[in-house]
Amino acid sequence: MFPPLVLIFAVLGSILGGYATPTEAAGVGAMGALLLALQRNTLSLERLREIMRGTLRISSMVFLILIGASVFSLVFRGYGGDDGVRALLESLPGGVFGAVLMVMLVMFLLGFVLDFIEITFVVVPIVGPVLLSMGLDPVWLGIMIAINLQTSFLTPPFGFALFYLRGVAPPEISTPQIYRGVIPFVGIQILALILLAIFPDLATWLPDQIYGG
Numbered sequence: 001m002f003p004p005l006v007l008i009f010a011v012l013g014s015i016l017g018g019y020a021t022p023t024e025a026a027g028v029g030a031m032g033a034l035l036l037a038l039q040r041n042t043l044s045l046e047r048l049r050e051i052m053r054g055t056l057r058i059s060s061m062v063f064l065i066l067i068g069a070s071v072f073s074l075v076f077r078g079y080g081g082d083d084g085v086r087a088l089l090e091s092l093p094g095g096v097f098g099a100v101l102m103v104m105l106v107m108f109l110l111g112f113v114l115d116f117i118e119i120t121f122v123v124v125p126i127v128g129p130v131l132l133s134m135g136l137d138p139v140w141l142g143i144m145i146a147i148n149l150q151t152s153f154l155t156p157p158f159g160f161a162l163f164y165l166r167g168v169a170p171p172e173i174s175t176p177q178i179y180r181g182v183i184p185f186v187g188i189q190i191l192a193l194i195l196l197a198i199f200p201d202l203a204t205w206l207p208d209q210i211y212g213g
Helices: 002-016 022-039 045-078 081-091 096-110 116-133 138-149 160-168 175-181 183-198 201-211
Strands: none
Touching (some): 081 096, 081 116, 096 116, 096 138, 096 183, 116 138, 138 183, 183 201
16 A cells, blocks of 8 residues: 555645646656655556557547537627526525535536536536636635535436446346445535535645645
8 A cells, every 4th residue: 555655645745745746746646656656666558558549549538628618618608698697696595505515516416417528618617707706716616516516426317436336347247236336425415515614724724734825
């Protein structure tokens, strides 16, 4: 367990220490993973080709989604859609609490039919500025959204974690069994969201200690 732990601390430590941006820290993690594979004699030229092809495929997919989301956001704002969203959220009963609850509920439901990339690139740029203008802590809001987006990994039919489990599970375990098995974990994430809503310091205390509030 020691080499993977060193890799984790190298990635997170470089971010928290201010030595690297998240993108640069991803490079640190990739290089560390390659060194680990080399140290264990599992890195070959063919394996490296597979890694590079997979990276290119995923990066291309993300950039295509980003381009589409940017065009959508531009048209949406051009027709005053952000003003409509702002008016809708501000008119909800409960004020800021009602607006956050509505956004979290919509993201949770979208997780059933969209993966986290589409939600991040399309929905968050629309509702994020509106919620921040209501005086919410950006760190707390970001962590709330991040935890909520994790449900997209676990909710069918597009949950990536479900596909991973299906790939490694033995044949006698059916897909409906996997779907039923993730229900408690979705409940745990909902409980975590409730606790963060009640006790915001759970999300903001550590950043405040590291960066001095």
